[in-house]
Amino acid sequence: MNKVLLSGNEAIARGAYEAGVQIATGYPGTPSSEILATIAKKYKDEIYAEWSTNEKVAMDVAAGAAYSGRRTMVTAKQVGMNVLSDALLYTVYTGIEAGLVVITADDPGMFSSQNEQDNRWYAKLAKIPLLEPADSQEAKDFVVLGIGLSEEFDTPVLVRTTMRVSHSKSIVLEGERPSVPQEVGPFVRNQEKYVCTAMWAKKRHPVVEQRLVNLARYAEDAPFNHVEWAEHSLGIIASGVTYMYAREVFPQASFLKLGMTFPLPEELIQSFADGVEKLIVIEELDPFLEEQIRAMGINVIGKEIFPPYDELLPDTLTQLGLESGLIDEAKGMTHSVTVPTELPARTPVLCAGCPHRSTYYWLNKMKMPVAGDIGCYNLGCLPPFNAQHTMGCMGASVGVLHGMSIAGVPEHAVATIGDSTFFHSGMPALLNMVHNQSRGVVIIMDNGSTAMTGHQDNPGTDWTLQGKDAPHVEFEPLVRAMGVEKVLTVNAFDVGEVGSGLKECLAYDGPSVLITEGLCAQLDRTPKPSYMVNPDKCIACGACLKLGCPAILKADKVDEKTGKPKAEIDPGLCVGCDICRQVCPVEAIQISKDRESQGDR
Amino acid sequence: MKNISFLVAGVGGQGTLLASDILAEVGMEAGYDVKKSDVLGLAVRGGSVLSHVRWGEKVASPVVRKGDMDYLLAFEPLEAMRGVEFLHSNSTIVVNTKEIPPASVSSGSASYPSKNQIEEILRNTAKAVHFVDAARVAQETGNLKVTNVVMLGAFSTLLDVPPERWKDVILKRVPAKYVEMNKQAFYAGRMLIEKEGGSYVISLRV
Numbered sequence: 001m002n003k004v005l006l007s008g009n010e011a012i013a014r015g016a017y018e019a020g021v022q023i024a025t026g027y028p029g030t031p032s033s034e035i036l037a038t039i040a041k042k043y044k045d046e047i048y049a050e051w052s053t054n055e056k057v058a059m060d061v062a063a064g065a066a067y068s069g070r071r072t073m074v075t076a077k078q079v080g081m082n083v084l085s086d087a088l089l090y091t092v093y094t095g096i097e098a099g100l101v102v103i104t105a106d107d108p109g110m111f112s113s114q115n116e117q118d119n120r121w122y123a124k125l126a127k128i129p130l131l132e133p134a135d136s137q138e139a140k141d142f143v144v145l146g147i148g149l150s151e152e153f154d155t156p157v158l159v160r161t162t163m164r165v166s167h168s169k170s171i172v173l174e175g176e177r178p179s180v181p182q183e184v185g186p187f188v189r190n191q192e193k194y195v196c197t198a199m200w201a202k203k204r205h206p207v208v209e210q211r212l213v214n215l216a217r218y219a220e221d222a223p224f225n226h227v228e229w230a231e232h233s234l235g236i237i238a239s240g241v242t243y244m245y246a247r248e249v250f251p252q253a254s255f256l257k258l259g260m261t262f263p264l265p266e267e268l269i270q271s272f273a274d275g276v277e278k279l280i281v282i283e284e285l286d287p288f289l290e291e292q293i294r295a296m297g298i299n300v301i302g303k304e305i306f307p308p309y310d311e312l313l314p315d316t317l318t319q320l321g322l323e324s325g326l327i328d329e330a331k332g333m334t335h336s337v338t339v340p341t342e343l344p345a346r347t348p349v350l351c352a353g354c355p356h357r358s359t360y361y362w363l364n365k366m367k368m369p370v371a372g373d374i375g376c377y378n379l380g381c382l383p384p385f386n387a388q389h390t391m392g393c394m395g396a397s398v399g400v401l402h403g404m405s406i407a408g409v410p411e412h413a414v415a416t417i418g419d420s421t422f423f424h425s426g427m428p429a430l431l432n433m434v435h436n437q438s439r440g441v442v443i444i445m446d447n448g449s450t451a452m453t454g455h456q457d458n459p460g461t462d463w464t465l466q467g468k469d470a471p472h473v474e475f476e477p478l479v480r481a482m483g484v485e486k487v488l489t490v491n492a493f494d495v496g497e498v499g500s501g502l503k504e505c506l507a508y509d510g511p512s513v514l515i516t517e518g519l520c521a522q523l524d525r526t527p528k529p530s531y532m533v534n535p536d537k538c539i540a541c542g543a544c545l546k547l548g549c550p551a552i553l554k555a556d557k558v559d560e561k562t563g564k565p566k567a568e569i570d571p572g573l574c575v576g577c578d579i580c581r582q583v584c585p586v587e588a589i590q591i592s593k594d595r596e597s598q599g600d601r
Numbered sequence: 602m603k604n605i606s607f608l609v610a611g612v613g614g615q616g617t618l619l620a621s622d623i624l625a626e627v628g629m630e631a632g633y634d635v636k637k638s639d640v641l642g643l644a645v646r647g648g649s650v651l652s653h654v655r656w657g658e659k660v661a662s663p664v665v666r667k668g669d670m671d672y673l674l675a676f677e678p679l680e681a682m683r684g685v686e687f688l689h690s691n692s693t694i695v696v697n698t699k700e701i702p703p704a705s706v707s708s709g710s711a712s713y714p715s716k717n718q719i720e721e722i723l724r725n726t727a728k729a730v731h732f733v734d735a736a737r738v739a740q741e742t743g744n745l746k747v748t749n750v751v752m753l754g755a756f757s758t759l760l761d762v763p764p765e766r767w768k769d770v771i772l773k774r775v776p777a778k779y780v781e782m783n784k785q786a787f788y789a790g791r792m793l794i795e796k797e798g799g800s801y802v803i804s805l806r807v
């Protein structure tokens with residue numbers, strides 16, 4: 001067997017391959033995005049993969065494929081499950097013809113999410129089996145296992161990772177891909193199973209309940225739920241990567257390691273509890289296991305010691321273990337060093353050459369309320385722009401704008417939403433604005449890809465995940481067809497055009513759309529000369545610094561009159577987008593002479 | 602055996618993730634169980650990037666406790682300072698002297714620690730500190746982008762793994778047309794600690 005080093009997400013992709021998955025869908029979102037990217041790159045001939053327009057669509061597509069006899073996998077980040085869940089809930093009643101696994105990649109510690117929700121509840125809500133891998137080997141194995149369980153019990157299966165499982169790498173032993181049918185037969189006609197109309201769905205509910213009982217029985221002897229006996233004074237129940245942390249921090253303890261965390265094996269938990277003097281549950285986020293174990297009448301300690309927020313990293317576990325008396329001393333630990341000085345942070349900024357910069361420049365200048373959305377442009381909420389005043393979830397900006405408008409906010413407000421986010425869930429909200437007629441400007445910031453999560457395709461790109469040609473959906477005809485009468489398209493790199501377009505839309509009494517077009521700086525490979533500041537002309541007014549461009553710095557030279565520092569441009573970082581030249585009131589910014597001729601980028 | 606833990610610290614875009622991948626893979630090829638965990642800032646570009654890498658007979662946690670890190674491989678002095686809290690008094694540091702001021706410094710709202718301060722804190726923390734001018738060597742080799750491989754070259758002299766094993770893993774991971782440049786970068790990096798003894802050559806501020 002081939003031994004390889006894989007991230008959890010790469011291992012999930014490998015698991016799909018080894019499980020005979022033939023169709024994989026999803027919507028990008030950290031920390032889940034690399035799963036489909038890996039499938040598209042490595043297993044293109046065996047697995048069809050697509051970025052769907054949103055997670056619910058991805059799940060409906062998966063349902064259709066699994067009903068048609070293809071093994072299928074869907075991926076979502078933790079908040080993506082909220083969008084996906086409507087579709088998941090009916091597949092629980094219908095069951096499937098071929099295995100269906102849903103991956104949710106949770107984000108304890110909130111590295112890149114708007115909340116810290118614990119998606120294990122979705123398994124309990126939906127009444128489906130839940131598998132929680134602890135490392136890459138398990139991530140791969142649990143996808144294979146999940147497909148098997150899905151077919152054996154006729155149910156979708158939820159596999160939940162966390163950022164540390166998805167993004168950590170560990171050794172994986174590769175297996176083979178089973179043979180899978182190349183052709184499928186005619187679509188199955190089984191209305192009482194696959195049509196969730198009330199009269200038929202009602203008959204399916206007892207089937208779902210019986211399935212759970214059967215699954216709980218299965219969990220009692222399943223090899224991935226196992227006890228590791230050591231000292232009997234302390235027993236720890238854990239799952240996922242938290243098990244790995246706890247293993248290290250409490251080396252003397254006995255462990256019940258759960259691979260399947262819903263439904264739980266009650267007899268196994270009871271016998272483990274009987275064998276130890278003190279029983280604790282260590283789980284990140286909610287007391288998901290703890291509450292279920294308590295409901296079994298078993299005395300267990302959990303959230304009294306380990307808080308329901310943030311990661312429970314080995315450092316935290318050690319500290320909490322010491323505080324609660326679970327460990328006497330931090331064995332084998334040497335004291336850590338504190339740096340006796342405050343270190344300057346590396347805060348995130350819009351990239352040099354970002355097409356969103358001109359829009360936030362104006363929004364900051366014009367001071368109107370801005371309903372924001374999910375994407376790189378959320379950085380518009382930070383200094384120097386401070387120009388985003390709400391941000392909640394994918395597509396929220398347009399509905400929030402409408403709400404502000406009908407509430408009678410005296411200022412004219414705008415929404416900022418990216419191309420992919422607009423396709424994802426902005427469209428129904430814009431239709432709502434059109435139908436219910438409110439005033440407000442929706443700025444669609446079209447940078448030509450789903451940039452923040454790694455430049456994935458969307459209906460606005462002319463290519464797909466697997467590199468096929470696709471029709472490029474254009475925004476202007478699209479929103480006109482949706483009934484928006486006032487629509488303007490401007491060049492995002494033309495500051496004046498963005499400003500006048502914005503003013504024109506603001507003056508319109510009704511819903512309007514401003515489309516700011518400009519390719520993401522990370523995708524634009526056109527060589528352009530870099531710029532420089534002429535120190536003799538610069539009056540140190542700070543206008544260019546208000547652009548928050550990482551290439552524009554405060555120079556050592558100061559203006560004699562004001563004593564304020566002049567500006568300078570780092571030629572290594574400048575990509576020549578021209579935006580700063582346009583905002584300089586004294587034409588002090590120009591193309592760098594020594595680079596003008598060569599266009600050296 | 603006890604696990605060996607490495608912290609690889611740098612700035613997004615410096616190739617630290619590839620370097621930590623290679624470090625983990627070298628451990629695997631040398632017969633160890635390995636795990637690694639990356640922590641990326643919100644913005645990958647220009648943000649702090651920290652990777653934990655562990656080699657051992659059996660590694661449980663991919664994340665290392667503060668005070669348990671045996672080696673710090675820092676691609677940038679400020680990021681080396683950020684990594685100090687993970688170290689113990691027997692740790693070894695290799696740090697690239699090329700400074701990359703963060704936006705908070707270039708916009709004038711914060712100041713970069715002085716070279717003396719950096720040197721003092723690093724030397725007071727660890728058993729051994731090697732300051733290397735990897736950026737200069739990378740540029741001499743042909744491209745600033747191979748700084749990560751120069752750093753791995755320098756670092757490889759501190760571990761008991763044959764250089765050929767490092768070289769093989771590195772060359773497997775880089776694009777075919779850059780194989781020769783990376784090979785040169787690796788051996789030039791080895792010279793930094795073997796021959797120059799890791800003397801503190803302070804580069805000019807960028």
